[in-house]
Amino acid sequence: MNRCPHCNADPCLPLWRKLALGPSSHARCQVCGFRVGVDVDKALLAMAPSFLLIVVAAFRIVTDPVFLVLAGVTCLCVSGVLYVAWVPLMPDELSNASMVEAGRARIAAEKQAASERTERAP
Ligand SMILES: [Zn+2]
Structure with missing residues (x-):
């Protein structure tokens, strides 16, 4: 679920960035350089457990602070796992095969130049 919709590189972003x-x-994308976003509907659904807990706390349906803290940590973990494993990346700009190939070549050349610079540095 961390696959680039432009170049199909997997992963195309570090997990924390997603x-x-x-x-x-x-x-x-770290491989082709094109912009990616997330599926908005699935991203909002993945955050639903945390939103639900906020509503429960705001309307004082549950007032036990220990339960609310434990439920908050649990909801954040569930939302994070759903976000990483279930929410797909979507293209955020138009691309085609030749543009993706040019982007991949440019990124690879930049990484090559950066590694040569670090090798030359004393
Ligand atoms: Zn890509």
Whole structure:
């Protein structure tokens, strides 16, 4: 579920970067450089357990602070797992096969140049 919709690289983002993607934000694939976002509907559904707990706490349906803290940690873990395993990445800009190939070549050249710079540094 961390597959780039442009170049099919898997993973195309570090896990923490995918977790930090909101419904309206985007990141650049580390392999081809094109922008990716998340499926908004699934991202909001993945956060539903945490939203539900906030509603429960706000309306004082449950007031035990120990239960609320434990339920909050559990809901955040469930939301995180759902976000990583169930929410797919979506293209956030248009691309085609030749653009993706050019992007992959550019990123690979940049990484090669960066590694040569670090090898030359004393
Ligand atoms: Zn990509």
